[in-house]
Amino acid sequence: MIARSIEHALPLAVAWRWRSTVPMSTLIGIAVGILGAGLIFALAVRLLTRRVGCACGICGNRMLFFDELVPDDQQEIVSYFKTYEDRRPDTKKLLACATCRIVYDEFSGERRKLDGDDYFYCKICNGIVMPLAEFIRDGKLKALVEANPRAADLDLECLRCERNPYYRDDCMACDTPRPVYACSGCPTLYTWITTPRGWFRFFAPLNNESVLHRVQELIEWDL
Secondary structure, three states: OOOHHHHHHHHHHHHHHHHHHHOOOHHHHHHHHHHHHHHHHHHHHHHHHHHHHHOOOOOOOEEEHHOOOHHHHEEEEEEEHHOOOOOOOOOOHHHHOOOOOOEOOOOOHHHHHHOOOOOEEEEOOOOOEEHHHHHHHHOOOHHHHOOOHHHHHHOOOHHHHOOOOOOOHHHHHHOOOEEEEEEEOOOOOOOEOOOOOOEEEEEEEOOOOOOOOOOOOOOOOOO
């Protein structure tokens, strides 16, 4: 027992002796060096992320950061959020796909994880937005339409769907040009809309509720 105690105590004694013989300035220098290396590594990862970018969840092509867009495109994006959602988005968290012409804001899975996820957080209650299949299956579509007056102004095929989808994968395979989604936490419908300029598409809520100013990333969802 005594031998084992000595065996465990030796490394601590050696470490303490080394610490006592090394000047404090040297220890501070080592700590600063480690901190500097960590900051350089974090910066390198950030620069690599910007260069490699994030793949669009629809087409798989690299998306553009807001500051990579031309001024007209930037103005269209800012105008949408000001006019339709009555908010000023964090432009550092915006991504745009030049191929699909889709803008992903801070409520999207793409911006949150940078790995091509194709789901969104609800801009009203922060719930998860899903395809309509399960809501149609459970007979909730009529109530959703009534709670979203903006949907009446759009010709949305999904709201008169006769294909009777059962699982959300049934909706993911649908070829409708403007799919509709619904929040799992509140009666909010979503679809892609355009501005008068008509270049980009935005994932917009179809009710008249106030939009949250930021997303609350609390849970890892497996969708």
